[in-house]
Amino acid sequence: MATKSPLPRPEKDDETATGADLSYAPSTGSTSAPLEGRQRPSQSTLAAPSLPEGCSYGTLAKVDGDGKEAETVIWVEFAPGSRDNPFFFSKWRKVSITACATFFTFMTAYTTTAYSISEESMCRHLGCTNLQFASGIALYAWGFGIAPLMLAPLSEEFGRKWTYAAACFLFFILHLMMTLAKNMATVLVARFIIGAAGIVGATLVGGTISDIFIPAHRGLPMALFGFCAVFGTGFGAVTMAWVEVVPRLGWRWIQWIQFIVLGAFFPVCLVVMRETRATVILRRRAARLRKERGLSDGGRYLARAEIDKVKFVTAMGQSMTRPLVFLLTEPIVTFFSLWIALGWGVFYTQIAGIPYTYRKLHGFSTTQVGLVYLCICIGAIIGFAGNFIQEAIYRRRAAKDGVDARLYAPMLCGILFAVGCYINGFTSISSVHWIAPCIGLTIVLAAILNIYITAFVYLSECYGVYASSAIAGQSFARNMFGGSFTFFTQKTQMFDRLTVRWSLVMMGGFATLLAAVPFVAFAWGPRIRARSKYSKMLMAQEREQLDKERRARVSRGLDAHDAEDLEGDANDREEMAEGQENALHLVPSVAEKIV
Structure with missing residues (x-):
């Protein structure tokens, strides 16, 4: 007897449903399966008004106790070049959605160091210890790690827009809770929930970019997303250090200022954000057509994602476990999650070492320490500029290397990351000018930005409609690991026992080991994907959708640039070298494979 897959069917997940005729098996009284070929409605049905653009007739076979019976349905899909298709939104809409989403990313990163720079005033006013304060940093990161496990089913059921709206509201209103807190327990609870809400700005933004940009066009918006995540981390401390040193302001006004900014952003988010999840858009359109037209066109209007749709509670359970299953069983997700998780831990250690290093070794004041965080901002700018070079390489090499051209x-940067750690570590002594470790820190941040971007872009391309689940698994590992590092860096045990110098040099050793990850992925990527249970199928599915759109556009004389496929057959080069049949012919639609 066949073993049931531990994962739910891909057409239930994050992005668009496949355009192929599917096979379905509902768990209720009857089952449905496709008939051979496509039956058309009767002559009387064909006399009905023409179907809405993008809709087409199809059939399903109902199997019950009396035998097989055909049902005529009208599939609701996007017409070629339709502006309702998130991939082909207008340029202005894509820019506005990306700007809004990445600003939220900026604010979630800003909050991280805006909180950390307020340690002295918060501990003084609330009577908390350094360890209790550090717990607020860890809980924020852990909220980032756990919440993605619930985001996929929520955004699937209610859509991306309302997930953003709910998260922005919580992120906004809980800063008021922080501002008015009378004790450390209230602060810690607020920090965890703020982190859980803020993860939308760190994880769902990657899924949103995958929703509205085809693989060939994702590089720049993903780079902007990564830039906001890293630049915001530095900018929070740079600006809020000046608030921290004013006695009548301190940590409460650090939270008040963020509360005011987020209050202004929330209505903008409600107005600008649009639904970008294709399956939700098609389901809503199908429901509207059923209400408006009923069966007058000779069949029931149906979106493919509605077939065999499970209950929300069941979908929630499936989606919450899927990122963890990916993390543990999919080699690509495991590799990149380990890389970015350890890299993020090293990053946290470098950042945590800034106040200790520059106060203890160089006698810096709070505002001077805040200015050191400009190294993060400068590193982010350099890393973002370097992404344009990577994009040029990708466009030139994609036809030969496939998705691995992004590596x-x-x-x-994996090598530069280690070099930056060593420079920062070996120069972190009082006899060396403070600019030297700043240079090392800048190199670290420029490198980590490119690593961060790659972790999102590479996984989004390798897992297509499961991009959000793969990214959620990576985010879980990254933030749980990074948050744990906080405890033994903020309390300074590691720095006191090993000295700042050797603590940071040790981080360089970890970074040296991690530098091998992209080389391994480049050398054996095709082989790893070929043995992956889902990556190969999902990449083939996304390419099949683009091929279908491109052919339809060409046949209508439309511009096919928005549906270009730079990678072509290159992702299957391992199989092609062995004389095997092209993966697209071997792999049917994902739903058929899983069923």
Whole structure:
């Protein structure tokens, strides 16, 4: 007897449903399966008004106790070049959605160091210890790690827009809770929930970009997303250090200022954000057509994602376990999650070492320490500029290397990450000018930005409609690991026992080991994907959708640039070298494979 897959069917997940005729098996009284070929409605039905654009007739076979019976349905899909299709939104809409989403990313990163720079005033006013304060940093990161496990089913059921709206509201209103807190327990609870809400700005943004940009066009918006995540981390401390040193302001006004900014952003989010999840858009359109037209066109209007749709509670359970299953069983997710998780831990250690290093070794004041965080901002700018070089390489090499053409910059940045750690570590002594460790820190941040971007872009391309689940698994590992590092860096045990110098040099050793990850992925990526249970199928599905759109556009004389496929057959080069049949012919639609 066949073993049931532990994962739910891919058409239930994050992005668009496949355009192929599917096979279905509901768990209720009857089952449905496709008939051979496509039956058309009767002559009287064909006389009905023409179907809405993008809709087409199809059939399902109902199997019950009396035998097989055909049902005529009208599939609701996007017409070629339709502006309702998130992939083909207008340029202005894509820019506005990306700007809004990445600003939320900026604010979630800003909050991280805006909180950490307020340690002295918060501990003084609330009577908390350094360890209790550090717990607020860890809980924020852990909220980031746990919440993605619930985001996929919520955004699937209610859509991306309302997930953003709810998260923005919680992120906004809980800063008021922080501001008015009378004790550390209230602060810690607020920090965890703020982190859980803020993860939308760190994880769902990657899924949103995958919703509205085809693989060939994801590089720049993903780079902007990564830039906001890293630049915001530095900018929070740079600006809020000046608030921290004013006695009548301190930590409460640090929270008040963020509360005011988020209050202004929330209505903008409600107005600008649009639904970007294709399956939700098609389901809503199908429901509207059923209400408006009923059966007058000779069949029931149906979106493919509605077939065999499970209950929300069941979908929630499936989606919450899927990122963890990916993390543990999919080699690509495991590799990149380990890389970015350990890299993020090293990053946290470097950042945590800034106040200790520059106060203890160089006698810096709070505002001077805040200015050191400009190294993060400068590193983010350099890393963002370097992404344009990576994009040029990708466009030139994609036809030969496939998705692995995105790994050239990370191969260099993995090495630079280790070099930056060593420079920062070996120069972190009082006899060396403070600018030297700043240079090392800037190199670290420029490198980590490219690693961060790659972790999102590479996984989004390898897992197509499961991009959000793969990214959620990576985010869980990254934030749980990074948050745990906080405890033995903020309390300074590691720095006191090993000294700042050797603590940071040790981090360079970890970074050296991690530098091998992109080289391994580049050398054996095709082989790893070929043995992955889902990656190969999902990449083939996304390419099949683009091929279908491109052919339809060409046949209508429309511009096919928005549906270009730079990678072509390159992702299957391992199989092609062995003389095997092209993966697209071997792999049927994902739903058929899983069923």
